[in-house]
Amino acid sequence: MDLFHNLGVGFGVALTVGNLLYCFIGVLLGTLVGVLPGIGPVTTVAMLLPFSFTLPPESALIMLAGIYYGAQYGGSTTAILVNIPGEASSVVTTIDGHKMARAGRAGPALGIAALGSFFAGCVATVLITMAAPPLAMIALQFGPAEYFSLMVCGLVAAVVLARGSVVKAIGMVILGLLFGLVGTDVNSGVRRFDFGFTGLADGIEFVALSMALYGLSEIAVNLEKNGEDEAGEVAHIGNVWPSWADIRYCFPSILRGTGLGSILGVLPGGGALIAAFAAYTLEKKIAKPPRRFGDGDIRGVAAPESANNAGAQTSFIPMLTLGIPSNPTMAMMIGAMMIHGISPGPRVMTERPTLFWGLIVSMWIGNLMLVVLNLPLVGMWVKLLRIPYRMLFPAIVIFCCIGAYTVNSSVFDIYVMAFFAIFGYLCIKLDCEPAPLILGFVLGPMLEENFRRAMLISRGSAMVFLQEPISLAFLIAAAALLIVVAMPAIRAKREVALQEE
Amino acid sequence: MQNLLRSKDFWSGIMFLAFALTGIVVAHGYAMGTSNKMGPGYFPVALSLILGALGLVLVVRAFFIEGEALSRFRLLPLILMTIGVVVFGFTIEQYGLVVATVLTIVIACLAGRESGWIEVALIAFGLAAFSVIVFHTLLMLPLQVWPDF
Numbered sequence: 001m002d003l004f005h006n007l008g009v010g011f012g013v014a015l016t017v018g019n020l021l022y023c024f025i026g027v028l029l030g031t032l033v034g035v036l037p038g039i040g041p042v043t044t045v046a047m048l049l050p051f052s053f054t055l056p057p058e059s060a061l062i063m064l065a066g067i068y069y070g071a072q073y074g075g076s077t078t079a080i081l082v083n084i085p086g087e088a089s090s091v092v093t094t095i096d097g098h099k100m101a102r103a104g105r106a107g108p109a110l111g112i113a114a115l116g117s118f119f120a121g122c123v124a125t126v127l128i129t130m131a132a133p134p135l136a137m138i139a140l141q142f143g144p145a146e147y148f149s150l151m152v153c154g155l156v157a158a159v160v161l162a163r164g165s166v167v168k169a170i171g172m173v174i175l176g177l178l179f180g181l182v183g184t185d186v187n188s189g190v191r192r193f194d195f196g197f198t199g200l201a202d203g204i205e206f207v208a209l210s211m212a213l214y215g216l217s218e219i220a221v222n223l224e225k226n227g228e229d230e231a232g233e234v235a236h237i238g239n240v241w242p243s244w245a246d247i248r249y250c251f252p253s254i255l256r257g258t259g260l261g262s263i264l265g266v267l268p269g270g271g272a273l274i275a276a277f278a279a280y281t282l283e284k285k286i287a288k289p290p291r292r293f294g295d296g297d298i299r300g301v302a303a304p305e306s307a308n309n310a311g312a313q314t315s316f317i318p319m320l321t322l323g324i325p326s327n328p329t330m331a332m333m334i335g336a337m338m339i340h341g342i343s344p345g346p347r348v349m350t351e352r353p354t355l356f357w358g359l360i361v362s363m364w365i366g367n368l369m370l371v372v373l374n375l376p377l378v379g380m381w382v383k384l385l386r387i388p389y390r391m392l393f394p395a396i397v398i399f400c401c402i403g404a405y406t407v408n409s410s411v412f413d414i415y416v417m418a419f420f421a422i423f424g425y426l427c428i429k430l431d432c433e434p435a436p437l438i439l440g441f442v443l444g445p446m447l448e449e450n451f452r453r454a455m456l457i458s459r460g461s462a463m464v465f466l467q468e469p470i471s472l473a474f475l476i477a478a479a480a481l482l483i484v485v486a487m488p489a490i491r492a493k494r495e496v497a498l499q500e501e
Numbered sequence: 502m503q504n505l506l507r508s509k510d511f512w513s514g515i516m517f518l519a520f521a522l523t524g525i526v527v528a529h530g531y532a533m534g535t536s537n538k539m540g541p542g543y544f545p546v547a548l549s550l551i552l553g554a555l556g557l558v559l560v561v562r563a564f565f566i567e568g569e570a571l572s573r574f575r576l577l578p579l580i581l582m583t584i585g586v587v588v589f590g591f592t593i594e595q596y597g598l599v600v601a602t603v604l605t606i607v608i609a610c611l612a613g614r615e616s617g618w619i620e621v622a623l624i625a626f627g628l629a630a631f632s633v634i635v636f637h638t639l640l641m642l643p644l645q646v647w648p649d650f
Contacts, residue, residue, distance in 0.1 A: 054640055165510070167562075171517045171555040178524055178548050185541040190531055192541055193524075216582065223578035223612055390615040394624050397582060397609045398602055401589040402632060406642045414590035418583050425579050429571060430513045448544045460537030 003129065006357050013358025014365055019059050026063035027366045030070020031373055034077070035381045037084050039392065041071035043218065045332045046210040047396065049339070050403035057340040058355050062362040064336055068329050069121065069312045069363065072272055073370045076113040076305050077381055080106055081237070089272040089308040092280040096293065096300030107238040108246050109301050114374045115242070116250065116306035120258040121367035124313035127262055128320075128360050132349065135321040139346035144453035145464050149474035151447050154324045156478040157267060158439050160485050164431045172427070176437035179204055180444020187452065199412030206335040207407045208417040209441065211400040213434040214328070216417065217424030219393045237382070240375050242298070250302040253283055261307030265314030267326065275311030276304035313363055320356060321346055324443070328435045331442045339407075510568040514559030517552050524549030581612035597645040598637065602629040 013019060033044045044067050052060035075090035080097035093113065100109040142150065159169040182193040183203030194200040242250075260282055261275035283303040284293045293300050315326045316333075323344035325331035334344045342352060349356045374381070404417040427434055458464035465471050505511055524545055534540030562568075585608035592601040606625040610616050616624065636642045 051636070051640055051642070054642065165559075167555055167558055168510075168513050171513070171552060171559070174548050174552045174555065175517070175520055178520065178545060178552065181545050181548075188532070188541045190541040192531060192545060193527055195527075216586065220579035220582055220612075223582070223614075224575045390610075390613045391620075391624055393613060394606045394609045395628055397585060398589075398605060398628050398632060401586055401593075401601075401605060402598075402636055402642075402644070405590070405593055406636070406644065409643055411590045411594060414586060414593075418586045418590070421583055421586065422579065426516070429574065430509050430516065431569065432513055432516075451544065452539050455536055456538065460535060462536070 002133075006133075006353065007129065007361060009353055010357030010359075010361030013058055013354045014062065014362040019062055019358065019362065020365070022055065022059040022063040023066050023362045023366050024369055026066020027070035027073075027370050027373065030067040030072075031074035031370065031381065032384065033067070034071035034074020035384055036074075036387065036392065037078060039396065040088065040214075041068045042210075042328050042332070043214045043396065044071075045329055046207070046214045047399045047403055049207050049210070049332060049336055050407045052336060053339060053407070057337065057342060057352075058358045060336055060340065061333060061355065061359050062366075064333060065316070065359060065363060066366045069309060069366065070370055072305075072309045072312050073114060073117055073374050074381065075308075076117075076301070077110060077374065077378060078385065080109045080113065080301070081382060082385060089276045089312075090305075092276050092304045093301055095280070096295070096297050099294075099296030100298060100301065103296050104238070105296070105298075107240045108242040108298060110237065110378055111240040111242040111375060112246060112250055112298055112302045113305040114240075114371050115247070116254045116257065116302045117309040118367050118371045119254055120261060120306035120310035121313060121370075122364060123258050124262055124265070124310045125360060125364040125367070127314055128317055128363075131266075131317055132321050132356075132360075135317065136346040136349045139322050142346075142470070143468070144450040144457065145468045145471045146474070148447065148450040148454055149465055149468075149471040149478075150322065151324060151443050151450070153474040153478040153481075154318070154326070155436070155439060155443065156481050158326070158436050160481050164433065166482075166485055168430075168432050169436045172432050172434070172436040173440040176440025176442075177444040177447060179209070179437070180441045181448060186445075186449070197412065199410060199416070203445075204420075204441075205404070205407060205410075205413045205416060206332075206339075206441070208404045208413045209420050210328075210332055210335070210438060211403060212417045212420035213424040213427075213438065215396050215400045216421035217428060217434075219396060220421065220425045221428050222389065223393070237378060240378060246298055250299050253299040253303040254306045256282060256286075257303035257306035258310045261310030262314045264307075265311035265326075266317050272308040272312040272315070273327075276308040279303040279307030309367075316359075316363075319344070320348060320359070323348075323446070325439055328438045331438045334442050504567055504570070505563060507570040508563045508568050509571055510559050510566075511563035512571070514556045514561075514563065517556030517559065519556075521549045521553030521556055524552065578612040578614075582609055585609040585612070594645060594649075596648045598632055599629045599646060600648060602632050 029044060030041060033039045033041060045064050052064060072089060075085060076093050079085045079090040079093040080101050083094050083098040085091045085094055097109045155173050159166060159173060182200055184191050184201055191201055257279040260279050264275040264278055280303060283299055315330055318324045318326050319330040319333055325334050337344050401414060404413045407413060424434060454464055465475060528542045528545035531542030532540030533542045585605040588608060589601045589605040592604060603625045606628055607621060610621040633646055637644050637646050
């Protein structure tokens with residue numbers, strides 16, 4: 001069996017002492033930033049990108065991935081105990097989770113969140129193992145026209161799921177694509193948009209840009225708000241192991257959450273956030289008896305927490321098989337691969353099997369570590385909630401500076417970061433989401449390259465994108481998505497849905 | 502008019518237009534090529550045109566639909582933090598990690614305004630020590646630690 005052979009390769013990589021350690025560091029950091037409000041997995045992955053270069057690519061990706069799914073576990077702790085979502089994807093968990101905590105049932109809420117996440121993590125890992133090889137096989141057949149249309153479709157989906165105005169989100173995608181074109185053009189050798197700076201010859205440094213947008217500009221916005229949102233009363237925890245009755249009662253919800261989360265994670269633009277919200281909405285509609293949602297129903301914790309973990313993990317599928325990021329964290333994983341000289345796409349699986357399977361197996365191991373980290377040690381995490389933001393943000397600033405500098409030992413990248421920090425602040429003030437921009441930035445060069453190649457093959461006829469059936473299908477899907485968001489009824493729903501984030 | 506100048510949509514449109522205009526002006530200098538064999542200017546100009554159109558839509562729409570108004574700007578934290586980052590860039594190569602870290606943190610803490618001087622000193626020296634141990638000693642990144650005279 002190929003599958004077992006592949007998994008064997010994966011275990012061989014993931015179970016080395018070094019990689020176990022990096023996996024542990026990843027999930028530990030992930031839990032930490034998940035628990036702390038005000039710093040999230042995207043910021044953390046951005047901050048650690050430059051420091052992961054010193055590691056072999058396998059270890060680097062294993063650690064960065066651990067941060068992302070680890071944060072989904074940590075986020076629920078804060079949501080349940082203090083009624084503040086530690087992560088955006090835990091927002092809906094606060095609704096029933098904190099009610100449970102106030103009724104003295106914080107323990108079972110935390111327990112079911114961790115166990116549900118673990119179950120979802122295991123299922124999602126199996127799903128990746130099964131879905132990735134055939135997807136990569138299909139993607140290998142894609143020519144430049146198909147690739148171009150696939151990327152367009154992915155970017156449109158990212159737009160649809162961004163908050164706020166669709167026009168602004170498309171604008172941010174285009175702006176990201178343009179930023180991605182800065183630097184030497186591979187075909188002609190012309191240096192584009194370098195404004196006379198030699199430091200821009202290799203383009204805008206991805207690390208500097210992402211740390212500016214997800215680290216520094218968020219700090220500026222947070223500092224602007226007067227006074228700190230003090231963490232309120234921390235609820236008493238008690239026994240964290242849920243009873244059998246609780247588990248039996250929740251099991252259907254965990255299953256539904258896992259299923260829905262897995263599907264939403266794969267879709268471009270998806271991931272943990274949308275998965276959690278959709279799962280909660282679904283539970284409210286179909287769970288029987290529906291009586292207690294919003295009033296401390298344990299299923300209202302189980303479903304979204306399973307869903308966000310499933311979604312976090314299955315969002316690796318398009319990233320690993322197609323090289324298409326579905327959310328900013330995945331964009332950073334792609335950035336990490338590129339910095340290690342690996343070009344993302346369907347070839348990664350065949351050319352770097354140790355990286356591919358090692359990463360997947362490490363997710364399962366990481367999930368196991370997370371249950372241990374989160375259930376018995378939850379008390380320790382709670383203490384961290386007392387770290388005030390005024391002591392946290394100087395650390396973020398300094399890590400961003402050191403990170404931006406050490407990628408290329410270039411002072412210029414620090415100034416690039418400073419520039420984009422101001423730009424990012426303006427964007428946040430104008431309600432222009434940075435997520436579409438980062439996705440566009442990563443895809444910019446690939447999009448141009450495939451566009452050029454497709455047009456070259458078709459001798460300059462743009463009809464090629466409509467004549468190739470697969471390409472046409474992607475474009476129709478993209479157009480359909482755009483039309484759907486533009487419809488007033490759906491628009492109203494989307495606004496309500498994304499408002500609650 | 503008052504509302505227009507406070508509209509988020511309006512200023513987003515202006516920002517897009519500004520970037521689009523820069524894109525077109527700069528990329529105009531690159532060879533355009535033909536749709537068959539595209540030059541380095543083709544794709545950026547095409548993107549800039551789309552961006553400009555989107556910016557125009559936002560600006561025009563802001564005249565008719567009253568969107569959300571800008572919240573108040575408090576620029577001091579942003580400016581101080583950015584100065585801190587730039588100071589790090591100025592000092593890291595000549596004066597080393599310790600000096601750069603302490604200076605940057607002191608400036609960044611001014612942006613926070615909530616820490617007392619003793620706390621600032623503790624954070625600054627604590628983080629400087631942490632950075633040296635983790636980034637220089639453990640990760641062996643190419644960083645100068647002490648000033649270079």
